[in-house]
Amino acid sequence: MRFVEIALVAAALLPWPASPALAQTFVFGAQGEPVQLDPAIITDGISSRITRQIFDGLVKYKGATTEIEPALAEKWDVSADGKVWTFHLGKNVKFHDGHPLDAAAVVWNFERWWKSNHPQHENQVKAGQTFEYWEAQFGGFDDKSMVSKVEATDSHTIRITLKAPQAPFLANLAMFVFDIASPKAVEKWGTEFGKHPVGTGAFKFVEWKPNQEVILEANPDSWGVKPKVKRIVVRNIKDNSQRLAALKAGEIHGMEGLNPEDVQVVRSDPNLQLLLRPTNTTGYIAFSYKVKELQDKRVRQAFAQAINKKAIVDALYGGTGLVATQLQPPALWGYNKELKDFEYSPDKARDLLKQAGFTQGLSEITWEDGKKEPLVFWYMSRSRPYFPNPKEIAEAMAADLAKAGIKAQLQTAEWAVYLDKRKNGQLPLYMLGWTGDNGDPDNFLCYFFCSPGAAREGFYSNRSLADLLLRAQTLTNQADRAKLYRQAEQMLHDDAGRLFVAHNRPPLAFSKKVRGYVANPTGSEYFDTVEVR
């Protein structure tokens, strides 16, 4: 009798067929819990992947590129001096709460981001939140901002006046942070709006189960593309291997955050498909220009010729890396295709060192104040998309350098200490990288090279490069700007100012049942094209 009972319980625990409703649901495995769902406040990819489905901006990135196309604004004009932008909104667009999307609502959103005395700005700051990206992309709040006026000229037209032309203006507006929220809903929920998001997007927010999942459903009144699935569930599965297990078990349909060693597992599974996100990230090696030996261009060039980037990318990026020749990834329109990279040649590197006077190779450095110490190569203690295995990559690079006579000791530090030391210019030679925010070349180049001599950038001072980049910021014609960015990359290369090692294309894995997932380089794509068969 007891055996029968046990058998019955065991049988009850065995799976039943999946519910038929699941086929109309797209279940995506995310790497963690969203911080919150108010796009103006968040800065992380996990949250923005969800807010992108609920909200729309004035403009958006097109498909898998960073080119700009219309969204809530059907069209726009810019004045000849590049300072006045006029956006014409589409008609009959409604927020999920039924209120109309009109010029007043857009102006309200801008004022919330921009003005520190706006009640819905003030309350966020009091609660310890900031409008970080507004500050970063538009120069600050109130009078500090480069925006001088935002006004509704009629019910569906907005005019934005800038203090000076800002070349990446449209690219900035396409970022998820500048998606338009329902003013009524923000006023209703205040600082809790991030738990009750209301936008105009293809999906409406349904529920957020903390530490588990966020559920969205298709918006029947969607103004743009009609979604192809009824529901979206974004499940929080922290562990990379376990997320893959859930995908293989058919519990989720797609996932991000694949371990480099699992890329092959997905490739060889007949039920799965691999998608590589277009690269938007670059890993580099930077020099301190307070180190006398590294002030010599021949020495820096020796480093460049000593490192076998291709071997590193082939061995340590799980087949998703690309050799970098410059700071911008190839998907950016400022990328310099003509740029010819340094050839990998330990012999030439050794010759260059000899020419610079280091006949016995280089193992000791001299700081400008005369202090001598062994050459230390600092590597990151934390994995980032541009350096997925920082320790192994650093070891490979150190081995390459040794072949050319450069003996560097490897050292790391806890992430905060590492960033602190880098900020204060204390690292003689180190690795780090960048992931782009808005797909604009300015976002890559200017952050590093517009302030010559900054401690943060190892005191690298290249005035003509900075001037060129600042000039590019004032132009509005993309072709003119692209020319300057290509030139900037060439200047940086000719000076061997910094060594660019690799770009990475973060892998995504999907069940073969999924069609139409378009991964955007910025990491915030729309799920309205996704189908589950």
Next chain:
Amino acid sequence: MWRYALRRALTVVPVLLGVSVLVFSFIHLIPGDPAVTMLGERATPEKVAEVRHLLGLDRPILEQYVLYVGKVLRGDLGISIVRGDPVLTDLLRRFPATVELATSAIFLAICLGIPIGIGSAVWRNSLVDSLSRVFALTGVSMPIFWLGLMLAWFFGVQLRWLPTGFRLDTGTAFEPWTNFIILDAALQGNWPVVRDALRHLVLPAAALATIPLAVIARMTRASMLEVLSQDYIRTAEAKGLPQGAVILRHALGNALLPVMTVVGLQVGHLLAGAILTETIFSWPGIGLWVYESIESRDYAIVQGASLFIAVIFVTVNLVTDLLYAAADPRIKYD
């Protein structure tokens, strides 16, 4: 007895004070500026200063500690730095999930560990004993992380018998009352949800149970062997009592006393193990929450949860000690 209980309870106070000092100081002991760690590679000096102010890191350290203890005593564990929610509310919401998992694990460990230990002692040096000893050794030395992954891979991916994570299937509509899902669903008479929740519980509970199971089995065996060699057992056997009666009626009660202490201590391991188990099985309890908070450098949560876990551990051990004293007449209360 009551005086003993009171005295024993008072010893908890200095322990908890020590814990509070440790938990408080850890934010100052980790290398680097916590504000920089939280903000990452793009932090501006203004932003760093702002976060330092928000965390109260710009005040004298003693003042920070006094303020901290004062708040904790009033039940205020602070506000999550990343999400801005009160730590205590979040903690209480997630606690039932962890309790559900940990109690299932300890239940499993006791139900299997004690019989294995007894069998191993009674049939000493037999095949049963060898097998159970190998099992115990493996159980103790197997990393939960690896075991969890293997269980999920085998039962979830290969056999597809059980889900690889979470407490319920995607899209299960269920409104829990207390967040003890199995209990809530049973009280609501929602049997499909009970079944679904049980299916989700099997693998994480099994993974979490391995270490306590092995420890309990080993302890029971050792303790049983000791009891079985005592004179009164020989007397009982000489009286002609059947072996089963000797073991269950005469030996087991005494042999289980030390096992009780071990079970109490295992609660600490369970809470530590829950961090890994919950992370692997996406189990939305305190462990996963702490893991995520460590990653996002949300010190308020890490501090609050560490203190909470320490209090639980100390309390459970206090209760075990008191039970032990109540169960064993040889323990004097003075």
